[in-house]
Amino acid sequence: MRREHRFVLTCAATTCASLVAAVVPVPAVPRALIALPLVFVLPGEAILRALDLQFTRCARAPIVVGISMAVTLLGGFVLDWLGGLTPLGWAAWLGGASVLAAATARHGGTCLRPALPTFAVRHVLMLAATCGVLALTVLSTVRSTELFRPFPYTNFWMLPQGAAIDAYLIGIKNGEGRPETYAVRLMVDHRMAGEWQDLVLAPGQWLAFPVTIPPGMPARAWLFRAEQPQVIYRTVTVAGNEEMGGVSATSTTDGAS
Amino acid sequence: MRSLLAFIGPKTLSEPMLPLRFSLDWSLGLMLYGTVITWLMRAAAHSSPWQEYLFWGGLPLLFLPLAARAAWPGVAAGERLIHLIVLAELSFLIKVLFWPINFAQFDEFLHWITASDILEAHKLFLPNSMLPISPLFPGLEVVTTALANLSGLPLFVAANLIVAATRGMFIAALFGFYTRISGSARLGAIGSLAYMGGSSYVMFDSQFAYETLALGLVGTILVAHVELSAAGADARRTLTVLGLLAAAVVVTHHITALEVLSLLTAVAMLQALARRARWRLDLMTAALGGAFMAVWLHLIGNPLSDYIGPVLDAGVSQLLPMLKHAFAGSGGGSVASAGRASSRQAFVAADGSHTPVWLQIPMIVALPVTALLLANGFLTALVHARGIGLTDPGGGWRGLVDLIRLRWQRSWMLLIALLALTWPMSVLLRLTASGWEIGNRLSGLSFLGVGIVIGSSILHWWQRPEQWFAATLAGLALTVIFTGGVVAGWGLPATHIGYKVEGDALSIEPMSIDAAAWTKQWLGIGNRFAGDRCNDILLGTYGRQEVITSLYDREDSGALFRHPTLSPWDREIIQTDRLDYLLTDLRDSTARPYLIGYFNEPTDLTPLDPRNLMKWDDAPGVSRIFDDGWISIYDVRAMRHAP
Numbered sequence: 001m002r003r004e005h006r007f008v009l010t011c012a013a014t015t016c017a018s019l020v021a022a023v024v025p026v027p028a029v030p031r032a033l034i035a036l037p038l039v040f041v042l043p044g045e046a047i048l049r050a051l052d053l054q055f056t057r058c059a060r061a062p063i064v065v066g067i068s069m070a071v072t073l074l075g076g077f078v079l080d081w082l083g084g085l086t087p088l089g090w091a092a093w094l095g096g097a098s099v100l101a102a103a104t105a106r107h108g109g110t111c112l113r114p115a116l117p118t119f120a121v122r123h124v125l126m127l128a129a130t131c132g133v134l135a136l137t138v139l140s141t142v143r144s145t146e147l148f149r150p151f152p153y154t155n156f157w158m159l160p161q162g163a164a165i166d167a168y169l170i171g172i173k174n175g176e177g178r179p180e181t182y183a184v185r186l187m188v189d190h191r192m193a194g195e196w197q198d199l200v201l202a203p204g205q206w207l208a209f210p211v212t213i214p215p216g217m218p219a220r221a222w223l224f225r226a227e228q229p230q231v232i233y234r235t236v237t238v239a240g241n242e243e244m245g246g247v248s249a250t251s252t253t254d255g256a257s
Numbered sequence: 258m259r260s261l262l263a264f265i266g267p268k269t270l271s272e273p274m275l276p277l278r279f280s281l282d283w284s285l286g287l288m289l290y291g292t293v294i295t296w297l298m299r300a301a302a303h304s305s306p307w308q309e310y311l312f313w314g315g316l317p318l319l320f321l322p323l324a325a326r327a328a329w330p331g332v333a334a335g336e337r338l339i340h341l342i343v344l345a346e347l348s349f350l351i352k353v354l355f356w357p358i359n360f361a362q363f364d365e366f367l368h369w370i371t372a373s374d375i376l377e378a379h380k381l382f383l384p385n386s387m388l389p390i391s392p393l394f395p396g397l398e399v400v401t402t403a404l405a406n407l408s409g410l411p412l413f414v415a416a417n418l419i420v421a422a423t424r425g426m427f428i429a430a431l432f433g434f435y436t437r438i439s440g441s442a443r444l445g446a447i448g449s450l451a452y453m454g455g456s457s458y459v460m461f462d463s464q465f466a467y468e469t470l471a472l473g474l475v476g477t478i479l480v481a482h483v484e485l486s487a488a489g490a491d492a493r494r495t496l497t498v499l500g501l502l503a504a505a506v507v508v509t510h511h512i513t514a515l516e517v518l519s520l521l522t523a524v525a526m527l528q529a530l531a532r533r534a535r536w537r538l539d540l541m542t543a544a545l546g547g548a549f550m551a552v553w554l555h556l557i558g559n560p561l562s563d564y565i566g567p568v569l570d571a572g573v574s575q576l577l578p579m580l581k582h583a584f585a586g587s588g589g590g591s592v593a594s595a596g597r598a599s600s601r602q603a604f605v606a607a608d609g610s611h612t613p614v615w616l617q618i619p620m621i622v623a624l625p626v627t628a629l630l631l632a633n634g635f636l637t638a639l640v641h642a643r644g645i646g647l648t649d650p651g652g653g654w655r656g657l658v659d660l661i662r663l664r665w666q667r668s669w670m671l672l673i674a675l676l677a678l679t680w681p682m683s684v685l686l687r688l689t690a691s692g693w694e695i696g697n698r699l700s701g702l703s704f705l706g707v708g709i710v711i712g713s714s715i716l717h718w719w720q721r722p723e724q725w726f727a728a729t730l731a732g733l734a735l736t737v738i739f740t741g742g743v744v745a746g747w748g749l750p751a752t753h754i755g756y757k758v759e760g761d762a763l764s765i766e767p768m769s770i771d772a773a774a775w776t777k778q779w780l781g782i783g784n785r786f787a788g789d790r791c792n793d794i795l796l797g798t799y800g801r802q803e804v805i806t807s808l809y810d811r812e813d814s815g816a817l818f819r820h821p822t823l824s825p826w827d828r829e830i831i832q833t834d835r836l837d838y839l840l841t842d843l844r845d846s847t848a849r850p851y852l853i854g855y856f857n858e859p860t861d862l863t864p865l866d867p868r869n870l871m872k873w874d875d876a877p878g879v880s881r882i883f884d885d886g887w888i889s890i891y892d893v894r895a896m897r898h899a900p
Contacts, residue, residue, distance in 0.1 A: 018407055028409055035407035039400070040422055047501075051494045055484045058338050058442075059433035063484070065426040066477025067498065069400050069470070070505035076381065076399030077508070085379040087406045094403070117281050126285040130292050137296040141354045148303035150756040151768040153885045159779055171779070175771055175885070223884075234884040239877065239895060 007049065008102045011042050015095025022087035038094045044068035046101035071097055152176040155206070156223045156234035165215045168238065172199065172223060173206035181226035182233075186211060188219045189240070198226075216240050265632050267640035267656050268717045272441055275331035275722075283332075284339045287323050291347045294319040299354040308752045312351075313616060316743060317736045319347060320453075324739070325732045327446045328715070330722050334442035338432055341449050345428040348453070349421055352463040355753060356765060359413050363761040364466040366794035367391055372398040372412055373801065376405060386806050387797050390564050393557040396509025397470040416465040423473035424463065430476030435709055437483040438669040439641065441716065447735070448712030451630075454623065454738030455704035456687070456746035457697050471510030472701060475517045478502045482521070482542070483669055492538055496545060503546035507553050511561055516702055518546045520672065527668035603688065604748075607862055608758070608849035612749055623741020624684065626734050631677055631707065634714025641713060642671035674713075676706030687745070697746065711738075758844055758864075760851030764791040772840070772888045773799035780838070787814035788840035789855050792888070796840065805834045806857050814839075815856030821868035823876050831897050838882075839891040841870040 017034045020026070026034075044067035048060070055063060075093040079085045084092070155173040174180050179202050186194040194211060201207065213219045218240030222232045298315035301308040326332065327340035355361055360369050367388035374383040375398050385391050391398075397419070405415035428449055436445030452458065462469050478499060485495045503521075507514045521543035528536035554561065604612035640656030644666025665671055680703040686696030715734070719727035743751070750763055757763035773795035776784070782801035786793075793814070796802040805814055817827055817839065830836070845855050846867040855865060873879050873891045878899060883890035 021409075022407070026409075032408040032410055035404060035410075036418070038407060039404050047497075051497060053485070053490060053494055053498070054488050056433065056437075058334055058429065058436065059480045059484045062426045062430035062433065062477050063481050063498070065422060066430070066474055066481070066502055066505075069423075069426075070474065070501045072403050073396040073399045073505050073508065074501070076395070076403065080381040083379070085375065085381070085402070085406070087409075090403045090406050094407075117279055119281065123281050123285050126289050130285070130289045133289065133292045133296055137292065137299065137350075137354065138357060140296070141299045141302050141357050144301075144303050145356055145358050148753070148766065150766050151887065153768040153771070153887070155771065155775060155883065155885045157775070157779065157883045158880075159882055173771070173775075175768065234886065235881065236884050237874070237881045239880045239892075 007046070007105070008099065011046060011095070011098040011102045014038055014042060015091065015099055018091035018095055019088065022091045038091070038098070039072055040065050040068050042068065042098040043071040043094055043101065046098045046105070047071070049105035050101040052105070149177055152178075154180065154182070154223065154225075154234060156221075156236055158211075158219070158221050158236040158238060161210055166212050168211050168213050168219075169208050170211055170221055170236075171206060171208035172201065174201035174203055177203050179203065183224040183226065183229065185222045185224070186219065187221070188213055189217050193219070213238055265636060267636040267653055269653070270439075270441070270444075270637060270641050270713060270716055271720070272443065272716070273330070273720055277333040278331060279333035279336045283326055284336055287326055287340060288343050291319055291323055291343055295347050295350055295354070298351055302354065303753050306754065308754065309616075309749075312752050313740075317740050319351075320344065320739045321732055321736045324450045324735050325728065327450060328443065328719075328731065328735070329728075330443065330720060332443075334436065334445075337442060337446040338429060341428045341432055341446060342425050344450075344453065345424045346421060348459045349424045349463045352460055353417060355751070356762065360416070360465060360798070361762045361765050362460075362464050362466075363794060364464050365416075366798050368398060368465055368467065369412070369416075369798045371395060372401050372405075372416070373798065375399070375402045376412060386804055386808065387794065389808050390511070390560050391467065393560060394467055394508060394510055396505060397465070397467045400470065401465075420463060420465055420469055423470050427473040427476040430473075430480040431705075431708070433480040434476070434483060434669075435712065437480070437487060438667055438673065439709065439712070440644075444709075444712040444716045446712075447715050447731075448708035450708075450735050451711035451738060452704045452708035454627070454735070454742040455700045455707070456742050457701045458704070458746070459743045460747040460751070461697060462701065467510040468513055468698070468701075471506050471513035474502055474506045474509065475513060478506065478517055478521075479669075482524075482539075486535055486539075492541065495538055496542065499542050500545050500549075503542075504549045507546070507549045512565065512698065514546075514550055518543065518550060521546055524668050524672050527665075527672055530663050531665050531668060532663075533666070533668060606749070606851050607853065608851045610749075610851070612744075616744060616749070619737055619740040620744040621741075623738050623745075626737050627680070627707065627711070627741075630711045630714045630734060631680065634710040634712070634717070635674065635677060637717060638674035638677075638710045638713040639671065642667045642674060644670070670709070673706050673709050676703060677710045678706070679703040680707050700746075711735075756844075757851035758848040759790055759853070759855055761791065763851060765795075768885060769795050769842075769888065770799055772883065772885055772890070773802075775883065776800040776802055776838070776890065784837040785835055786838050786840060787817055787834070787836055789814070789818075789842055789845055790850075790853065790857055792840050792842055793857070802838075805836065808857070815854075818856075818865060818869045821866055821872060823872055828896060828899075831893050832899075836897055837892070837894050839873060839893055841873065841889050841891070843867060843870060843887045843889075846870060 014034060014037060018038055021031045021034055041064060044064035047067050048064060072094060075097065076085065079089045079093055082089070153175040155171070155175065157171045159169050161167040161169040170184060170186070172182055172184070179200065182199040182201065184196045184199065185192065196209070199207065219238040221236050223234035224231065225233050294315050298312045298319070301311055323340045323344050327337045360366055367385070368391060370385050370387055371391045374385065374392070375381060375395065381395050381399070382392050401412065401416050401419050404410065404419060405412050408415065410418070431452060432445045432449045435448040436442045439445060462472055481498050481502060485498060503517070506517055521539070525536060525539035525543045528539050604617050636657065639660060640653070642665045643656055643659050659665065660671070679699060683696045683699040683703045686699060687693045715731045719731045750760065753763060756766055769792055773792065776786070776796060777800045784802050786796050786802045786804050788796060788804065793804045793806070797804045816830055818841065845865045847864065849862050849864055854862065874881060876896065878895035880892040881889055882892050
């Protein structure tokens, strides 16, 4: 098969694959492998071939990547105008530009292929070791970053819930990095309106439960920890007005992280 | 005097004919070595007080062997390029590994907002209150969301792939450009290594920010320009390639676009002065780029004067008194005091913490080393622009006469060498309170010149592999310049030890992130929020909230937290800015801000009075809906809608 045909076919195949990946669920790795050449290589390579331009080997690669990115970002404005900033729109634009440019290349363009050196076993081992160390580096720093926790914390919140004007939600999330047992006390208009004890949450777990606060009533909810039951750990409030009313509260532990 | 003239005078650049060798052993061995050093540099991230020593000790160990091999005589151009790309990518990796689970640098959050808007709404030009100019130059976000859309990768991964590709593209382009304009791949490699010593290279130009992509595209413009010229490409081909790239830069970053247009215009003028064959085509290229810029600015309503003008004004107005102060000495009276007020104290953060002396040393040494190499190589690089060849016997001082008579062949070499003259300005601007940002960005441009001049200097006195003393000296000089650049551009914040109040990346930690994410989960997106500088960027990204800023709204959020009691002024701000919620962080009352201030507007650096933050507990109609011990969120919608 002639070179120009091979390249046109490569562009067409990648375009078809990306169009399929845009509409049908495709696993992440093959989808990324299709997308990378379409964004970084094919449009630029096709345009250079269409223009039949000759560059040195070291210079050609950055120019190809640069033109590919330029085609991508300028295409963004066209797609924005057409309302097509979607996976399908991108696949059509980048694939279409690549195939079109590749098809206009008369002689397949001039592409100096780098003379690849011969790989020995030791080179393969060095490359594999580099990939291994790289993976280890990324995984270990991700792990240490996830463990970085200068402020153990507990989120405590009280919010209106839904359309009903007296329905509220009280929530707790344990970010202390260890299991915690909590208690909640709700005061409405300075009177005890409900108390919930022994709310056990694992690290990262949260719970939320509905309460009723009559319209216009000021309310205050306190959170306590079992280890210091007399110390208010967190406070949230609902601003009220001058009205007074009754309170009812129910609790469910519905949430989990 | 004679020694001085010999030191700074133009010298003949000659390279001995050596067999060029491409070694896979060196290429892959150094790649493995560099990866191991990178692992060691970040092995103790977040967990050990030793991480500072590992990081800063590892930096020269990472750079030196790769740089030495890239600059070694007799190495094939392809192998030099591999070492340069490995260095570019590993120096990017050490930035990513600072916080490898998501974006962490302040500017990255600003562009994350714009990219998220595009990804979610499938539309461009949506407002971004944290950086209003970002949606108007959306090149980076368009490319990133294109990759995210096509690959299905998370935005963070797609963004890092784009930046990694841009880093590789830029350094390869720079190497190709230097090689082409100087005629020497070795000079190209040494110049590229020197370029890495710019203060913005390792951190600032590795960020997910619009300058990063724009700079990469500038690299391709430069190399494409000289390659097209060398290939004798006709106007159609030249204008197609350069027009595409120039248009891409124009819609990606304003200042970089202005810089590259200036370069294209200047080189066209130099070509015309020297009556070079392609000067008309070069002028057409510059005009095409200028036309793109003019059209784009017209379409987006020219926001540049509002955005860049104040920064430039402040930088220049602070630089002048500082220079006068320097020349007036201690007896300068008011000028001296004005100079002291506007200058930045070197190595001291806004919260008063000092950079350790051992860390100051590389930067302090890097300045005179750079200056010496520039003095040694500047005239050599200039005379080399005559372009007679690397072994021209008629160089020396006579070569300068040729330049005065407008006789040169390499206009790019001449222009880029002259750019080195902006280096002192970039250093001085970095010493001012407002101009440091311009100075930091100017360093990217000035180091284009610094690279070629330092390359010319080193190439002159290190020519053969057996010159071990010269090799050691060159390696050490390049390593010191590189390390000094990282200290100047990143410094202490390169390592993440504990939490700093308003320290941008040093303030990112799980509790603040969780509070911001909570707003998205429980309040929905798009609520109007006011908070402090660091929580604002988290609210805008993890929370997808609309944060008020003085850039976009009437008032900066800081005005709400400057007094211990509630005032009618507070209510007016809430109503005028249509605020829904306030976020307060009591940690702001525990220490001075590590960087700029508590809020986006520059404010007093004394720690906030906790009463300023807690006054909202007793404010009528205000509910405290969230509390995590430090961060509280207040619902002020009732106050906003109150008559």
